[in-house]
Amino acid sequence: MIRLEKRPTPSRGWAWATPIVAVLATMVAGGLLFGALGSNPFEAIRTIFWDPIFGEFAFYYRGQLLVKAGPLILIAIGLSLGFRAGIWNIGAEGQYIMGAIFGAAVGLAFYPMEARWLIFPLMVIAGVVGGYLWAMIPGILRTRFNTNEILVSLLLVYVAEQILAWMALGPLRNPDGAGFPGSRNLGQYASSANKELIAGWGMHWGVVAAFIAVIFAYILLSRHILGLNIRLAGEAPRAARFAGVNPERLVLLCLGISGALAGLAGLFEVAGPAGQISIDFNVGYGFTAIIVAFLGRLHPIGILLAGLLMALTYIGGEAAQASLGLPASAIQAFQGMLLFFLLAFDVLTNFKLRIGGEARA
C-alpha cells in the first residue's frame, strides 16, 4: 500500500524537478498518442522538439520561437502574480483581444499619417488600456459585488470574441479591402508596424516587453513589499489580513496587471506577426499562457523557460503538421497533457511517498 506523508515544507528539489519530469512524461505519452494516430512516435517527438532548433530548416523556425514565446511569456507573467495570490484571471484571451482592438483602432484612426514617434507609443498605451479595462470588469465585480472572477473573466472571452468579429466586419474593416473582412494591415503601415528588430531573430517589441516583464516580476516578487504581500495573500490569507494587506486592492492590482500585460501582448501581435484585426485573430495564447504560468512554477525565470518550451511545441506542431500530417489539435491535446502530468507529479513536492506500514504520528 502506498501512502502519502505530508512534508513539513515543500521539497525545493522536487519543485524544480517536477516540470522536467512532467515534460519527459508528456513526451512519452505524446509519443504513444502520435503512434496511435499512425505516425512514428520517435520521428514525431524529434520533429516537434529537436528539428525546429537544430534541424534543416532551423534558420526559419528559430526566429518563430521568439515570436510565439513573446506573447506567452508576457501574458503568463501577469497571470502568475494573480495565481500566486489566489486570484484566478482565466480570461487573458479576452484581454488580449481587447488590447489588440484598442491598439489597432488607435493606429487606424491616424492612417495614413506618417508620425511613428507619436502613433506607435499611443498604440502601445491603447493596448495596455484595452486589456486593463477588460480585466477591471471582473475585478470591480469581484470587489464590489463579490462575484466570482473565474467565471466572469472567462465568460468575457466569448464577449470579446464577438466584439472582435463585429470590429473585423464592421467599424475597423479595411475600406479598400474589396469587402473582405479584416482591417488594414498595420504591419505594412510604417507608423504602426511592430517590426522585427534584428532580422531573422523574431525579436520584436513584444519580445522586448516580455523580457522586461520577466525582470520586473522577478524584482517585484523577491525584493518589493508588494511582491511579499502577493505571496502572503496566496499562502496565508489570514496572516495577510493581519499584516494589513487590503484584499480588494490586491484583486484589482493583480487583475489589472495581468490584463494590461495581456492587452500589450495583443497589441504587439496585431501590429506585428498577425498584422491585422481579423475574425480569427486570436489563437489561444491567453489559454496556453495558463499552462506556461504553471509549468514555470509561477516563477518569472521558470515562466521564461516554459514560454520558450511551449513556443517550441507550437512551432514543432506546425512542422509536424506539414511533414507528418499530424492534426493541429494534437498539439493542443499535448499541451493539456503536459499540465496534467505537471499537476500529478507535483504531489511529490508536497508529500513523501511511503510504501507499506501504518501512518506514524
Added chain:
Amino acid sequence: MDFGSINPVLLIAALMLASTPILLAALGELIVEKSGVLNLGVEGMMIVGAISGFIVAVETGSPALGFVAAAIGATIMALIFGVLTQLLLSNQVATGLGLTLFGLGVSALMGQSYVGIRPPASPRLTFFGLSEVPVIGPIAFNQHAMVYVSLALVVAIWWYLKRTRSGLILRAVGESHDAAHALGYSVLKTRFAAIAFGGACAGLGGAFLSLVIVPQWTEGMTAGRGWIALAIVVFASWRPWRVLLGAYLFGGVTVLQLNLQAAGIAIPVELLSMSPYLITILVLVLISSDKRRAAANAPASLGRSFHASA
C-alpha cells in the same frame, strides 16, 4: 423587422431544447460541488461527451448508444480529474482548467474525420398524438427524450439531496470532510462517485448538443456552455430547482436572440450573440452581491483538498 414571425409556443418549446445541455451539465456539477469538489472542467467534459456520442451514434446508427458513449467518454475525463485532485491532491482550480484545455484538444483530435457529417436523427416523442394538442402539445408532449430525462433528474436530485441517507452523507462530506471522515464515511468514495456522476451528466449534455440541437460536429462547439453551467450552479445557490430556473433563463435568452437575429432586428448580430454571456454575468452579479445569502448554501469544504492523515 417582423416580430409577428416569433411564435411564443414554439419559442418556449425551443427554449426547453436549447436549455437542456446546460441543465444536464449544471445538475451534474451541482452534485460534484455538493460533495465539496470544484470541477472547472465541465466545458472539457461536455465537448468530449459531444464528440464521443457523435462518433458512436454515426458508427452504430443509434443515437441512444451515442448518449451512452457520451456519458462514458466524459466520465473517463472526470475520473482523470478525480485521480489528480483526490489521490494526488492537486489544486482543483488548476486541474479543472487543465481538463478543459485537454478536452478541447482531444475532442478536436477525435473529431477530425467527422466534420460535416449528419448524425442519425433523434426523433421527438409524440405521446400517442398528445403532441397535437394546441399550445400544451408542442411544449409538454413533443420534446426529445433527453428533455424529459433532464427534468426527471431535477426532481431526482432534489429528492436525493433532501430525503436520502446517501444524499445526507454527500452533503456532510461537502460541508466538512474531516467530520465525515471521523464518522467513518469514505470521503474519497463519495467524492469519486460524485465526480463520475458530474462527468456523465456533462457528457449527456454535450451529446445533446452534437446529436440533437446542432446536429453536427464542429470544433469547440460547446462555446462556453460548460462555463455557463458552472455559473448557473452559483446562481442557483446549489439548489436543483433554481438550476432549472437558471438553465431555462439562459436558454430563453439564447432562443430569443436567435429569433431576433432571424427577424432582422437592427442590432449587429455579434451584439445579440454575446447577450447570453452578458446576461449570465449580470445574473451572477445580482445573486452574489448579497454576501450572506450567496454563501449560505455553499458547501463549506468546496475546493479544499482532503488528506486523511493530515
